[in-house]
Every structure is written in C-alpha cells, then in structure tokens.
Amino acid sequence: MERGKVKKKEKEKETEKEKIREKGKEEKLKRKEVEQKIKEKEKEKQEKQERRKRKEKEEKRTKQGKETKKEKEQFKGQEEEGENKDSTLTRTPLEPLEKNKQILVLGLDGAGKTSVLHSLASNRVQHSVAPTQGFNAVCINTEDGQMEFLEIGGSEPFRSYSETYLSKGLLLIFVVDSADHSRLP
Numbered sequence: 001m002e003r004g005k006v007k008k009k010e011k012e013k014e015t016e017k018e019k020i021r022e023k024g025k026e027e028k029l030k031r032k033e034v035e036q037k038i039k040e041k042e043k044e045k046q047e048k049q050e051r052r053k054r055k056e057k058e059e060k061r062t063k064q065g066k067e068t069k070k071e072k073e074q075f076k077g078q079e080e081e082g083e084n085k086d087s088t089l090t091r092t093p094l095e096p097l098e099k100n101k102q103i104l105v106l107g108l109d110g111a112g113k114t115s116v117l118h119s120l121a122s123n124r125v126q127h128s129v130a131p132t133q134g135f136n137a138v139c140i141n142t143e144d145g146q147m148e149f150l151e152i153g154g155s156e157p158f159r160s161y162s163e164t165y166l167s168k169g170l171l172l173i174f175v176v177d178s179a180d181h182s183r184l185p
C-alpha cells in the first residue's frame with residue numbers, strides 16, 4: 001500500500017513539473033512576440049526619419065539648382081558678348097540691365113575720370129590714381145535708387161570700346177582736363 005502511495009505522489013510531482021515547463025515555454029514565446037513588435041516599431045520610426053531627411057535634402061537641392069540656373073544664364077549672356085568681340089576686356093564687371101542703365105564716363109587718359117567717380121562715391125579726393133586698364137564700374141546708392149557708372153580707360157588700347165558702349169549707356173559724361181593745354185584743341 002505504501003509503495004502505491006509513493007508512486008502516486010511521484011506521478012503527481014512529475015505532472016506538476018511538466019505544467020510548469022509548459023508555462024515557461026508559453027511565457028518565452030510571448031516575450032519573443034513582444035520583442036519582435038518593438039523591433040518592428042523602431043524600424044518604422046527609423047524609416048520615417050530617413051524619408052524626412054531625404055525630402056529635406058531634395059528640397060534644398062531644388063532651391064539651390066534654381067539659383068545656380070539663374071546665375072548661369074546671366075553669366076552665359078555676358079560670356080557670349082565677350083566672345084563676339086574676341087577680348088577679355090569686353091566682359092564688363094557690371095553688365096547694364098534694361099531697367100538700370102549705366103552712365104558712361106569717357107575722356108582721354110589722365111583726364112580725371114577715375115578721380116571724379118571716386119570723389120562722387122566717397123566724397124574724398126584721391127591723389128595718384130593708377131590708369132584704368134579696361135573698365136572701371138562704380139555703383140552709387142542714392143535716395144531714388146542706384147546709379148551705375150562705367151568708365152572706359154582713356155589709353156589707346158581701350159579707346160575703341162567707347163564706340164560700342166555709347167549706344168548702351170543711358171547718359172554720357174565726358175571728362176576733360178582743362179589744365180592740359182597741349183591736348184586741348
């Protein structure tokens with residue numbers, strides 16, 4: 001009789017152990033499922049962030065592209081004019097715009113063109129100015145807007161450019177050195 005009781009108790013113990021093992025397995029599976037869900041959510045978050053970053057980058061690129069396109073078009077126009085005349089001097093630093101035409105400043109070499117422009121721009125007299133090699137563009141801000149002056153060097157090699165720029169200028173200022181009697185008619 002005692003042996004039978006012992007056997008029964010042992011069987012009961014084993015079944016309890018099995019139940020505990022099964023419970024443990026189920027808990028493990030549940031944990032794994034929860035972990036997988038968390039991982040999936042994290043992945044989705046990362047993907048969303050990456051998409052946002054890409055969009056922002058693309059927007060920046062398109063904005064920059066538009067600006068550079070405009071600049072390129074302006075530069076192309078200037079280059080084409082310069083190539084037609086086959087000289088680097090024809091590429092003026094300030095190409096006259098239709099609305100904002102330039103005021104041409106012409107005169108013989110040493111007449112005082114650069115000096116006049118300098119005194120207009122800064123209200124000061126500058127001594128010993130170097131001869132202008134090609135063009136000298138000066139922009140002066142006034143109450144009514146901007147005034148653009150374009151001086152063409154008076155030395156021999158640059159004099160021919162004054163003819164081509166005469167038609168493009170809005171006004172002409174011709175500077176004469178009245179003290180230089182040898183060059184006056």
Ligand SMILES: Nc1nc2c(ncn2[C@@H]2O[C@H](COP(=O)(O)OP(=O)(O)OP(=O)(O)O)[C@@H](O)[C@H]2O)c(=O)[nH]1
Nearest residue numbers: 109110111112113114115127128129131132153154
């Ligand atoms: N005494 C005197 N000297 C002047 C006057 N204006 C200009 N100068 C001097 O004359 C020289 C020539 O003047 P610039 O202003 O360079 O003459 P420019 O017409 O620009 O000459 P380019 O650029 O060679 O065509 C410089 O040394 C100036 O300092 C003036 O009113 N009086």
Ligand SMILES: [Mg+2]
Nearest residue numbers: 113114131132
């Ligand atoms: Mg000059």
